[in-house]
Amino acid sequence: MNFKKMLAAFCGMALTLAASTASAQSFANGADVGWVSQQESAGYAFYNSSGVKTDPFVLLKNLNINAIRLRVWVKPGWNDGADVLYKAKRAAAQGQRIMIDFHYSDSWADPGQQTKPSAWANHTLAQLNNDVYSHTQGTLNYLKSNGINVEWVQVGNEINSGMLWPEGKTTSFANLAGLINSGYNATKAVYPNAKVILHLANGYDNAVFRWFFDGVKGAGAKWDVIGMSHYPPPADWTNYNNRISINMKDMVARYAKPVMVTEVGMDWTQAATSKAMVADLLTKTKALGSNGLGVFYWEPQAYPSWQGYTFGALDGSGKFTIALDPF
Numbered sequence: 001m002n003f004k005k006m007l008a009a010f011c012g013m014a015l016t017l018a019a020s021t022a023s024a025q026s027f028a029n030g031a032d033v034g035w036v037s038q039q040e041s042a043g044y045a046f047y048n049s050s051g052v053k054t055d056p057f058v059l060l061k062n063l064n065i066n067a068i069r070l071r072v073w074v075k076p077g078w079n080d081g082a083d084v085l086y087k088a089k090r091a092a093a094q095g096q097r098i099m100i101d102f103h104y105s106d107s108w109a110d111p112g113q114q115t116k117p118s119a120w121a122n123h124t125l126a127q128l129n130n131d132v133y134s135h136t137q138g139t140l141n142y143l144k145s146n147g148i149n150v151e152w153v154q155v156g157n158e159i160n161s162g163m164l165w166p167e168g169k170t171t172s173f174a175n176l177a178g179l180i181n182s183g184y185n186a187t188k189a190v191y192p193n194a195k196v197i198l199h200l201a202n203g204y205d206n207a208v209f210r211w212f213f214d215g216v217k218g219a220g221a222k223w224d225v226i227g228m229s230h231y232p233p234p235a236d237w238t239n240y241n242n243r244i245s246i247n248m249k250d251m252v253a254r255y256a257k258p259v260m261v262t263e264v265g266m267d268w269t270q271a272a273t274s275k276a277m278v279a280d281l282l283t284k285t286k287a288l289g290s291n292g293l294g295v296f297y298w299e300p301q302a303y304p305s306w307q308g309y310t311f312g313a314l315d316g317s318g319k320f321t322i323a324l325d326p327f
Contacts, residue, residue, distance in 0.1 A: 027286060028097065028294025029327040030067035031060050032263065035299055035306065037087055038078050044303055047318045056301050059320060061094040064327045069099040069262060069296050071157065072139055074117035075106035081142050088148045099152040099262070099296070100143070101199075102136060102183060104163050111160040111201050114168070125167045125175060129182045132164075136186035144190055153194050154262065155183030158201040158229060160208060170215065177219035184222045195224040195293075199262055203228030204243035206250055213255055225293060226251045229263040230281065231311065234270045237277040245284040252291045260293040261285060265311035268304050271321035274313065279326035300324055 036056055046056040057068070068091035073079040088098050103109035106117045116123075120131045136155070143150060159176075162169040168179045184196045198221070200212060213226065228248070232240030248259045264281060266274035278297070285292040300320065302312030313323040 026290075027292070028067035028099075028260070028296065029065050030069055030099070030262075030294050030296030031065045031300050032069035032071070032101070032296055032298045033057075033060070033087065033091075033301055034069075034071045034079055034101075036301055037083055039301070039303065039306065044306075045318055046301060046314070049319060051317075051319075055090070057090045057094045057096065060300075060324075061096065063320065063324045065096065065297075065324070067097040067099065067151075067294060067296065069101055071101040071103055073103055073106055074119065074135060081139050084139070085143055085146055085148065088143060088150075089146070092148060097151045098148060099154065099197075100140065100150050101154040101157055101262070102139075103157045104132060104135070104179075104183075109156065109163060110158040114156075114159070114161065114163045114165045116164050120164075125178070128164055128167055129178055132179050132182040133186045136183045137189055140187060140190040150191050150194050152197055152225065152260075153183075153187045153191070154197045154199050154227060155180050155187070155223070156199065158199060160200045160202070160212060170212065173215040173219040173221075177216050177221035180216060180221045180223065196222070197225040197227040197260065197262065198223040199227030199229070201229045203230045203247060203261060204232070204240045206243070206247040209247055209251060210254070213251070217255065224257065226255065226257050226259045227262040228259065229298075230261050231263070231265050232277060234266060234273045234277075237266070237273065238280070241277060241280050241284060244281070245287075248285065248288060248292065252288060258291040258293050259285075259288065261295040263298040264295060265298045265300075265313075266323065267310050268312050268314065268321060268323070269310075271313070271323045274321075274323035275325055278323060282326055297324065297327075 045053050048054045070084050071079050105115050156163040162176045168176045251259050300313035302309050313321050
C-alpha cells in the first residue's frame with residue numbers, strides 16, 4: 001500500500017471512529033432525579049460501592065448517565081424554577097445534558113390527573129394559552145440566563161388524556177393542540193435548537209399512541225420527539241419490551257419523528273430482572289439508529305418507599321443496585 005492509500009485508509013478509519021463516538025455520545029443514558037434536593041433536605045445521602053458518601057450526580061455520571069430530566073411545577077417550592085436551576089447546575093457541572101419536563105400543574109400530572117395550577121384555575125382557554133407560553137418561556141429563560149443549556153423540553157407530562165383539564169382534554173384535540181403549540185413556541189423562542197417532546201404513558205400501547213398522535217397532528221400540533229413511559233411487570237417484561245419496540249418503530253414510520261423512553265422503572269427488589277429489562281430496552285432503542293434518542297430511568301436515586309415509591313434503583317443503604325449497570 002502506498003503512502004496516499006495508507007493516509008486515505010487512516011482518514012477513513014478516523015472518520016468512522018469519530019462518527020461512532022458522536023453517535024454514542026448523542027444517545028441519552030438518562031435519569032430523572034427531580035426528588036434529589038428534597039431527599040437531601042430530609043437528611044438522605046448517597047454512597048458509592050465502598051460506602052463513601054458521594055454526590056448523586058457524580059455517582060450517576062460514573063454509571064455512564066449522561067443526561068438528567070427535571071420536572072417543573074408551577075407552585076413555588078419543590079420543583080419550581082429555583083429548585084430546578086439548583087439541580088440543573090449540579091447536572092451541568094458533571095457534563096450531563098438536560099431535559100425539562102413541564103407538568104403545567106402545581107403537582108403530579110399524569111393520565112389520571114391534569115389539574116390546573118391554582119393560579120390559573122379560573123382562566124379562560126385564551127388565558128391558559130398565554131399562561132403556558134409565559135410559564136414555559138419564563139422558566140427556560142431563567143435557566144438560560146443562569147448558564148444552563150437545555151437540550152429537550154417536554155410540553156406536558158403523560159398527556160394521554162390531555163392537560164390543563166377540562167379545557168385541554170383530548171375531547172378537544174383543537175384545544176389541546178393550541179396549548180401544545182404555546183409550549184412549543186415558547187421553547188423555541190428561548191432555545192431554538194431544543195427538541196420538544198410530547199410524552200405519553202404506556203409506551204407498549206400502540207393503539208393509544210396512534211389515536212393520540214393522529215388526533216393532535218390533525219389539529220395542527222407541533223412536536224419534535226415522541227416520548228414514552230415504560231414500567232413493565234417483572235414477570236412479563238419481555239412481552240412489554242417487544243410491544244414498546246413495535247410501537248417505537250411504528251411511531252417513527254407513521255410520523256417521521258424520533259422516539260425516546262423518558263421514563264422507565266421496576267421494583268427495586270427486582271434489580272437483576274430490571275437490569276435485563278433495561279439492557280434489552282437500550283438495545284431495542286439503539287436499533288432505531290438516529291431515531292432512537294435515549295432511555296431515562298425514573299428517580300433511580302429514590303430510597304426504597306420514599307414517598308411510597310418503590311421503583312427506584314437504590315438499596316436501603318443508599319447504594320445503586322445493578323439495575324443501572326446496562327447504561
